[in-house]
Amino acid sequence: MKITDITIHHLRMTMKNPFTTSFGSLQDKEFLLLEAKDADGTIGWGESVAFETPWYNEETLKTNWHMLEDFLIPLILNKEIKHPDEVSQIFAPIRKNNMAKSTIEGAVWDIYAQQTNQSLAEALGGTRDKIEVGISIGIQNSLEELVDIVDRSLKDGYKRIKVKIKPGWDVDVMRALREEFPDAAIMADANSAYRLEDSALLKQLDAFDLMMIEQPLASDDIIDHAQLQKELKTPICLDESIHSLEDARKAIELGSTEIINIKIGRVGGLTEAKKIHDYCEAQGVPVWCGGMLESGIGRAHNIALTTLPNFILPGDTSGSNRYWKKDIILPEVVAADGYIDVPQTAGIGYEIDRKTVESYTITKKEYK
Numbered sequence: 001m002k003i004t005d006i007t008i009h010h011l012r013m014t015m016k017n018p019f020t021t022s023f024g025s026l027q028d029k030e031f032l033l034l035e036a037k038d039a040d041g042t043i044g045w046g047e048s049v050a051f052e053t054p055w056y057n058e059e060t061l062k063t064n065w066h067m068l069e070d071f072l073i074p075l076i077l078n079k080e081i082k083h084p085d086e087v088s089q090i091f092a093p094i095r096k097n098n099m100a101k102s103t104i105e106g107a108v109w110d111i112y113a114q115q116t117n118q119s120l121a122e123a124l125g126g127t128r129d130k131i132e133v134g135i136s137i138g139i140q141n142s143l144e145e146l147v148d149i150v151d152r153s154l155k156d157g158y159k160r161i162k163v164k165i166k167p168g169w170d171v172d173v174m175r176a177l178r179e180e181f182p183d184a185a186i187m188a189d190a191n192s193a194y195r196l197e198d199s200a201l202l203k204q205l206d207a208f209d210l211m212m213i214e215q216p217l218a219s220d221d222i223i224d225h226a227q228l229q230k231e232l233k234t235p236i237c238l239d240e241s242i243h244s245l246e247d248a249r250k251a252i253e254l255g256s257t258e259i260i261n262i263k264i265g266r267v268g269g270l271t272e273a274k275k276i277h278d279y280c281e282a283q284g285v286p287v288w289c290g291g292m293l294e295s296g297i298g299r300a301h302n303i304a305l306t307t308l309p310n311f312i313l314p315g316d317t318s319g320s321n322r323y324w325k326k327d328i329i330l331p332e333v334v335a336a337d338g339y340i341d342v343p344q345t346a347g348i349g350y351e352i353d354r355k356t357v358e359s360y361t362i363t364k365k366e367y368k
């Protein structure tokens with residue numbers, strides 16, 4: 001491979017409903033797509049999962065663009081690359097900025113898969129032809145609305161219900177859901193809304209037989225989480241705290257986490273995601289694939305990753321229709337009875353709907 005031409009597309013897509021976490025609400029999603037062209041004409045796509053504001057992590061749409069334009073694209077253009085695993089080595093001199101790095105790496109994986117005539121799932125070593133998926137539900141205005149959404153999601157067949165919690169929207173909410181849905185696979189995601197001093201409150205969640213609690217404590221912590229896990233029966237699953245294989249190793253060795261949420265962007269790309277997957281598999285730690293409210297391109301990468309064998313818990317990759325009136329890929333991602341069929345065609349396995357991409361584009365810029 002030799003990438004000769006890269007275009008960054010800046011899109012704005014409006015979500016059907018606002019998505020609310022312990023940090024705030026999001027409805028208009030602005031993000032970057034990266035289109036890379038190989039010398040042989042093959043085109044691959046990557047998606048930056050950075051938001052406009054740095055609430056989830058320190059990266060933003062603009063920091064990603066800056067890193068791509070000033071550092072990452074110059075390192076990749078016209079470089080001879082034999083395998084996408086080389087991209088993370090090429091980027092190694094640059095610290096962090098994992099979502100920016102992952103944006104290019106995703107496009108390179110797409111090109112590689114097409115050139116070797118494999119689906120992205122196959123190229124990664126995936127073993128499933130369909131994946132089991134769950135749904136992530138933001139904080140609602142009332143308990144009645146939440147119960148209604150959970151009910152509909154279960155009827156749609158989603159295999160696991162994740163509910164966002166925050167102080168004041170936690171124990172009573174989870175108790176009510178457990179009473180209403182005694183057999184459902186339910187979990188909570190706190191997005192770092194608590195501190196170790198809140199452990200008595202968090203312990204009350206043990207009564208509701210939750211699959212796990214995701215990232216209860218600080219986004220940069222693995223020490224307090226280890227202490228909290230000693231006090232909780234409910235497994236802790238780290239999200240924000242894990243940026244690399246090294247982070248995963250340390251968190252598992254310390255006992256800070258019993259399950260890991262892998263997000264491709266957060267860990268710097270598919271190559272690192274696969275390494276974390278392999279390590280967790282060897283340690284007997286289950287993983288699942290998280291989501292960042294992606295468009296169809298990011299969704300396609302998530303689906304491919306989830307075909308690896310240790311993705312044994314349903315992830316957050318719901319169908320395109322969960323967030324978008326019209327997605328930018330053809331066909332759209334369909335979750336039917338809690339399963340998504342893994343596309344078998346070469347590359348990410350979906351066509352890019354260029355007309356729809358154009359309709360959502362604010363601006364774009366070409367690099368060569």
Ligand code: OSB
Pocket residue numbers: 056136189191239290291292293294316317318
């Ligand atoms: O913490 O997993 C999270 C969305 C945005 C940022 C962080 C998170 C989430 C979700 C939704 O939970 C996942 C999705 O449906 O894409």
Ligand code: MG
Pocket residue numbers: 189191214215239240261290
């Ligand atoms: Mg999370």
